[in-house]
Amino acid sequence: MDLTLHVWRQKSRDDAGAFATYKAAGISADASFLEMLDIVNEGLIENGQEAIHFEHDCREGICGSCGMMINGVAHGPIGGTATCQLHMRHFKDGDEIWIEPWRARAFPIIKDLIVDRSPLDKIIQAGGFISVNTGSAPEANSVPIAKMVVETSMDAAACIECGACVAQCPNGAAQLFTAAKVAHLGLLPQGQPERYDRVLNMVTVMEEYFGSCTMFRECEAVCPKDISTDFIARMNRDYIAARFKNRKAAGE
Amino acid sequence: MDLDSKIPPGPLEKKWAYAKAHYKLVNPANKRKYDVIVVGAGLAGASAAATMGELGYNVKCFVYHDSPRRAHSIAAQGGINAAKNYQNDGDSVYRLFYDTIKGGDYRSREGNVHRLAELSVDIIDQAVAQGVPFAREYGGLLENRSFGGVQVSRTFYARGQTGQQLLLGAFQALERQIALGTVRMFPRYEMLDVVIVDGQAKGIITRNLVTGAIEGHAGDAVVLATGGYVNVFYLSTNAKASNATAIWRAYKRGAYFANPCYTQIHPTCIPQSGDYQSKLTLMSESLRNDGRIWVPKQEGDKRNPKDIPEGERDYYLERKYPSFGNLAPRDIASRAAKEVCDEGKGIGPSGRGVYLDFADAINRLGRKTIEERYGNLFEMYHDITAEDPYEAPMRIYPAPHYAMGGLWVDYNLMSTVPGLYVAGEANFSDHGANRLGASALMQGLADGYFVVPVTIGDYLAGQLGKKVSADRPEFQQTKDEVAARVKRLLGANGTRSVDSFHKELGAIMWEYCGMARSAEGLQKAIGLIRDLRAQYWKNVRVLGNGDEPNQALEKAGRVADFFELAELMCVDALQRNESAGGHFRVEYQTPDGEAKRNDDEFLYVSAWEYRGDDAQPALHKEPLEYEEVKLATRSYK
Numbered sequence: 001m002d003l004t005l006h007v008w009r010q011k012s013r014d015d016a017g018a019f020a021t022y023k024a025a026g027i028s029a030d031a032s033f034l035e036m037l038d039i040v041n042e043g044l045i046e047n048g049q050e051a052i053h054f055e056h057d058c059r060e061g062i063c064g065s066c067g068m069m070i071n072g073v074a075h076g077p078i079g080g081t082a083t084c085q086l087h088m089r090h091f092k093d094g095d096e097i098w099i100e101p102w103r104a105r106a107f108p109i110i111k112d113l114i115v116d117r118s119p120l121d122k123i124i125q126a127g128g129f130i131s132v133n134t135g136s137a138p139e140a141n142s143v144p145i146a147k148m149v150v151e152t153s154m155d156a157a158a159c160i161e162c163g164a165c166v167a168q169c170p171n172g173a174a175q176l177f178t179a180a181k182v183a184h185l186g187l188l189p190q191g192q193p194e195r196y197d198r199v200l201n202m203v204t205v206m207e208e209y210f211g212s213c214t215m216f217r218e219c220e221a222v223c224p225k226d227i228s229t230d231f232i233a234r235m236n237r238d239y240i241a242a243r244f245k246n247r248k249a250a251g252e
Numbered sequence: 253m254d255l256d257s258k259i260p261p262g263p264l265e266k267k268w269a270y271a272k273a274h275y276k277l278v279n280p281a282n283k284r285k286y287d288v289i290v291v292g293a294g295l296a297g298a299s300a301a302a303t304m305g306e307l308g309y310n311v312k313c314f315v316y317h318d319s320p321r322r323a324h325s326i327a328a329q330g331g332i333n334a335a336k337n338y339q340n341d342g343d344s345v346y347r348l349f350y351d352t353i354k355g356g357d358y359r360s361r362e363g364n365v366h367r368l369a370e371l372s373v374d375i376i377d378q379a380v381a382q383g384v385p386f387a388r389e390y391g392g393l394l395e396n397r398s399f400g401g402v403q404v405s406r407t408f409y410a411r412g413q414t415g416q417q418l419l420l421g422a423f424q425a426l427e428r429q430i431a432l433g434t435v436r437m438f439p440r441y442e443m444l445d446v447v448i449v450d451g452q453a454k455g456i457i458t459r460n461l462v463t464g465a466i467e468g469h470a471g472d473a474v475v476l477a478t479g480g481y482v483n484v485f486y487l488s489t490n491a492k493a494s495n496a497t498a499i500w501r502a503y504k505r506g507a508y509f510a511n512p513c514y515t516q517i518h519p520t521c522i523p524q525s526g527d528y529q530s531k532l533t534l535m536s537e538s539l540r541n542d543g544r545i546w547v548p549k550q551e552g553d554k555r556n557p558k559d560i561p562e563g564e565r566d567y568y569l570e571r572k573y574p575s576f577g578n579l580a581p582r583d584i585a586s587r588a589a590k591e592v593c594d595e596g597k598g599i600g601p602s603g604r605g606v607y608l609d610f611a612d613a614i615n616r617l618g619r620k621t622i623e624e625r626y627g628n629l630f631e632m633y634h635d636i637t638a639e640d641p642y643e644a645p646m647r648i649y650p651a652p653h654y655a656m657g658g659l660w661v662d663y664n665l666m667s668t669v670p671g672l673y674v675a676g677e678a679n680f681s682d683h684g685a686n687r688l689g690a691s692a693l694m695q696g697l698a699d700g701y702f703v704v705p706v707t708i709g710d711y712l713a714g715q716l717g718k719k720v721s722a723d724r725p726e727f728q729q730t731k732d733e734v735a736a737r738v739k740r741l742l743g744a745n746g747t748r749s750v751d752s753f754h755k756e757l758g759a760i761m762w763e764y765c766g767m768a769r770s771a772e773g774l775q776k777a778i779g780l781i782r783d784l785r786a787q788y789w790k791n792v793r794v795l796g797n798g799d800e801p802n803q804a805l806e807k808a809g810r811v812a813d814f815f816e817l818a819e820l821m822c823v824d825a826l827q828r829n830e831s832a833g834g835h836f837r838v839e840y841q842t843p844d845g846e847a848k849r850n851d852d853e854f855l856y857v858s859a860w861e862y863r864g865d866d867a868q869p870a871l872h873k874e875p876l877e878y879e880e881v882k883l884a885t886r887s888y889k
Contacts, residue, residue, distance in 0.1 A: 012800065030525045030638075038530055038751070045749045045804070050795045053803055055318070057491040058327045059531050061632065062416055065322050085635045110462060111801040118439070121319050125431040129424035130383045134303040134701045137374075137381035141338065144392025154385040154410060157417060161321060185383050 001027050001093035005040065007052055008100045010109050017109070019098075029089040033076065034059060034066065036088055053112035061085040061224060064160030067167070068113050069100040074164035074222040082162060082224040102167035106174070106209045117163045119209035120177060127201035128181040130190050143189050150188070157184035158225040165219030165227075171211035176219040178206045179235035180227050186238060196242035203239055255508070255859055255874040258662040259363040264880050265345075268367040271663065272706060276713035283308035286712050287719075289456055289471035291443045291498055293320030295415070295693060296676025297477030298422035299700030305429030307705055312469060313426070313435055314458060316442040316493060316806075321423040324479060324491040325696060328415025329536035329629065330399065331407035332379075332693040334372035339396050343404040345369045352691060353881050355401045355581050356656070356684020357833035357849065359514070359857075362880055363663055364681045371698040376408055378701060382421035386410050397625075399689035400537050401581035401888070407690045412536055412629045418693055422700070438469075442806065444734045445501045446474060446672065447727050453502075453672035454720045455727060457734045461806065464799035466735050468727035472715050473671045473708055476502060477700065480655035480677035482515055484814045484821065485766070486758025488652035489521055489534040495810035496817050499659050499678050507667040508859040508872060510660035510680035512817065513825035516687055516834045517767050518653030519585035522636055522646075523605040532651040533636055535608070536629055537689040540578045542613035542622065543646070545569050545585070547606050551596035557607055557645050568592055576888040583686040583834045583847070584888060586650035590767050591845065593649075600647045609645035650767060654692060656683040656834065657824075660859040660874075664707035665699060668859075671715075673708060675699035680857070685833025738798050741808045746791030750807045753788050757781065757811070757818060765822050770838045774826040778819055785815040820860060820869060827871065830854045851883050 003024040010017030024040050031039070034056050041051035056066040061082040068083055070076035076086045091097070099113065107115040157180070165176040182199050185191035191198070213232060220229045260271040278286070290301040290313045298320055301313040317323065335348040349369040353360060376394070380386065386408050387395040396405040410417040429435040440461040447455040447468060455470040481496035482488040503509045520535045546567045548560055568588055570577045580588070589606050592598065599605045614622055619642060623630070630641045637647070658680040659667050665681065667674050676696040683691065764777035788811070796802040831840040831847035832854070840848045856873040863870055 028526050028528060031528050032530070032636075035528045035530050039528055042749055042751065045793060045795060048795065051804055053801060057317070057322055057493050058324060059492060060327050060533055061635075062327050062413065063322045063324070063491060064326075065317065080631075081635060085632065087635065087638070089638060114801065117318060121321075121427060124424065124427045129428040130381065131428060132378070132381040132425075133306045134299070134378060134425075134705070135374075137377040140336070140376045140380040141393050143380075145388055146392050147388050147390050150385045150388050153383075154417075157383075157385055157410075157420065158413065160416075161319065184385070188383050188385070190381055190383050 001029065001088065001091065003027060003091065003094070004096045006096065006098045009052070009112055012111060013108055027088050029087070031088045032059070032084060033070070033086040033088065034084050053114050055114050056084055059084040062160060064162040067102060067162045067164055069103060069167065071098050074102070074168040075224055079221065080224060080226045082160070102163055104163070104166045104172040106166065106172060107163060117161070120161050120163060120174065122209065123174065123178055123202050123206050124181065126205035127194065127198040128185070130185055131194060145189060153184050153187040156180040156187070156227065156231055159227055160225060162224060164222045164224060166210065168218040168222045169211065170216055170218065171214060173213040174206050174210040175213035175232045175235070176223065176227060176229065178202050179231040182235045182238060183231040195238065196245070196247055199235060199238045200242045255660070255872055256662060257361060257874060258664060259361065260663065264362060264366050267363050268370055275706065275710040278709045278713050280308055282716065284310055286310060286715070287312060287471040288708065289314070289469060289474045290477060291456065291475065292323065292477035292479060292678070293423070293426065294323030294325035294477060294479055294676060295419055295422055295696030296700040297323070297475070298419065298426045299697050300475055300477060300675055300704045301435050302422060302425035302429050303701050303705040304708070305432070305434035308434065311429070311435040312438060312471065314438045314441045314443055314456070316440065316461060318439055320426055320437065320439070321419065323419065324494050325419045325693070326416045327491065328693055329412045329534065330538035331397065331409035331414045331690040332375065332418060333399065333406050333690045334376045334408060334694065335369055335406060336373055336376060338394060339405045341404045343406050347404065348372060348406065350881060351402045352682065352688060353684070354886055355686055355688035357686055357847065357886055358684065358851070358878070358881070358883050359832050359876065360682055360684030361876065362878060367703070368682050368695060368698050371702045372694050374702060375694060375697045379418055379421050382425060384410060384417045384421045397538060398541055398579060400540060400579045400585065401576070401688045403576070407538070409538065412538070412626060415693060418697065422697070443498045444809065445730050446505045446669070447730045448505050448669065449720050449724060449726045452670045455722060457727070457730050459734070459738070462801055464797070464802070466731055466738070468722040468731055470720055470722040470727070472712055472719060473673065475673040475675060475704055475708070476659070476678050477675040478678045480658070481817060482652040482655050484758070484818050485652040485761050486754050487524065487529060487532050487762070489518060489532050492531060495813070497810050497813045499674070500813040500817055502659060502667065502669065502672060504862050505669065506862070507669045507672055508660040508861050509657070509820060510857050510859045511657035511824065512821045512860065513765070513828060513835050514656035514685050514833065515652060515821070516582060516654040516656060517586045517650045519582055519589055519650050520608060520648045521651035522633065523600055523602060523649040533632065534651070534653060535633060535646060535648060537582070539608060539626060539629065542617070542625065543578065543608040543610050544612060545578055545606055545608055547592045547597040547599060549597070557599070557609070566592070566597070573888045580888050581686060581688060586767060587836060589650055605647040605649045607645035608648045610641060611645070614642065652766070654687055656680065656685060656687055660857070664710065665704055666707070666711065671711060673704055675704050685835055737809070738805065741792065741794050741805060741812065742798055744789060744792045744794065746793045748791050749793055750804060750811050753784065753792060754811045754814070756784060757815060760784070761818055761821070765825055768836050768838050769825050771826060774822045777822045781815060781819050781822065788812065788815060823869065824858055824860065827858065828854055
């Protein structure tokens, strides 16, 4: 199939940037979206133009490196899919495709479609872990965990930190990302000792960098791992409990 | 130099305890006086950096990704082995040790492998305490499944995302140390050289991938945890950026490279669909627990698989290896797939494919159980091929997946350069000539959590007061050499893209140094690689500048190193006149087509010493001594 691409090109963070239009000709329906860009890039190099810069690595939808706005939608038209797992069979001959980097104040552009997502790691640093030094762990089967609990925890832990939730949110909020980590750890017995400190610390840092959540639920619609906004409700509940409870008296 | 593997004395099961009891220690108040550089933050790197931070060392961790959580360990699917014997099916540390030695076709060190098996149980404890959501039974206890090459169920898993969850455990431990200030993270930094001062590794040279700045970083020791090199084949299951540059640069500074020809071709990957293909996607080996592999008995049978009756199907693994069946080890399953395709029985548009069929399992267990076990893998297969594996069998074919070879290390995981440690897939230590499924995660985490943080103290204890600064001339000189190389790539001003060269190199390697190798083919490959490499330096086109983000430049440096490594792989494969594990020389096979080892002449680790770009590397041999296990012909029949 033959396509027309409008791609955001921006040399550096301070450059103004603009759309450039390219043809993608003879693309196989079985090629992935990123392979389509590879083909366009080979053509650009041949013409002496610098390739379109975009982040990507595993191309299996798990590393979370890739991500771009495709016709205004993070990761493109197919739900539950990262950009690298989007295939060209979902487009048709003659389509025009607008390709932009993640759009969020917290994610400044580095070059073309590459943005700086480091504030997400800052949220993890604030408490997205269970404090257990190597060597001090008890026998793995000493604490049984109900299957349903571990499955729900795993649903949240599936987050790949791609940033699509932030990019799609009209407020540029990172609630879904933060809530997923709060739930992954807070649901497990091992995560209980730090449960309330964790949510307070992570939410505080989140609010330093990101916008506020008003439950548009756009994040859930574009999440490549189908992470549910139920986890945001759960995080809010834990957060309120952490703020109001007399945790010292309750022994938490 | 004589290779001293430093295997501790005493009986096998007491060696690690002996070593730990005799290592020199660094006192807790002194640990913060040491700077340790860790390159890479996959399972081995992140766990090593986090653990050394917990111990009190001053750690600097470098990754080329934007976040340490992107490392390719994240893509590991099926699971991690541990000798917990929760299933009461006769497992033990000894059996995991034995299976790994046998699976590696008797080409690994007994001492290292036994330590790995001992540590496997601690890894599971650690991961569970960190919040890794491993699969559980209804009673709340941990569940296991089977993997290839073994007859017990010892594999722990988190859906088809075990690597992701284990990496997130290590990543979270690392982020905790970053917040505590014991680890300083350098994201978007690529290591381009090691700095040697008075014969010891004392730092690295990096390129900042945003500003292009080339900088020196000094440390008291350097740990490379930079993964494997099978992207030398261009098409592999590795992530696009996975590369050999860090270990290759270390090789050129004096670290020996061990067993470069031992590469693993994984039997179950989605076949290539066109020449635009940028990588191959693995379908976890765990699928072979329930999937049955077959091809039509009749050559060129192009019927819909559903229309081919049972009697006209060849379940060739079940036929050839009745006791292991579809769970035969990877090297054997891959070669068997190639063999049936060479006979013209391959399926799919290219004829290079075999079926992995779940129809029986779905009938027996129901679709829901299969969904629970493999749901995300089935979805991924569907996304990529537009075929529904619940309805029609998967099409699969072998693809390069893992490098058993890597930098030579002693028992303490130190390379031949004092102060330079190598962990995870980047070293050669534990898997011999073939790695068993679910053992890579085990090794990466054993090295990172439990081995390097302990053994490095033995070296650092002797380095007190010997700190060097990055102002030394050795740093400036290495930096100048790195800068000159970058300039040369940018200045080649040729006509061909980096990728076009990489694809051509990959095709040569797949043809002559892939699943089947011959002396004649390898000699031919060496000539082809040299010619292509000469063309590369003259005719590669790298646009853009060095002082900005430049993905073409990043790739160009990595591919330049792949050319040199490719040649060494062929040289190593050529000298090893036997077949062992993933290294199959067509001249050396049994009458029924199995690998034929030659223990009299090749019971050694080949360790290559760099002697100049135009000189032949020198081969050093580390003899393998088997005290516990009897050498035998590997049989899975």
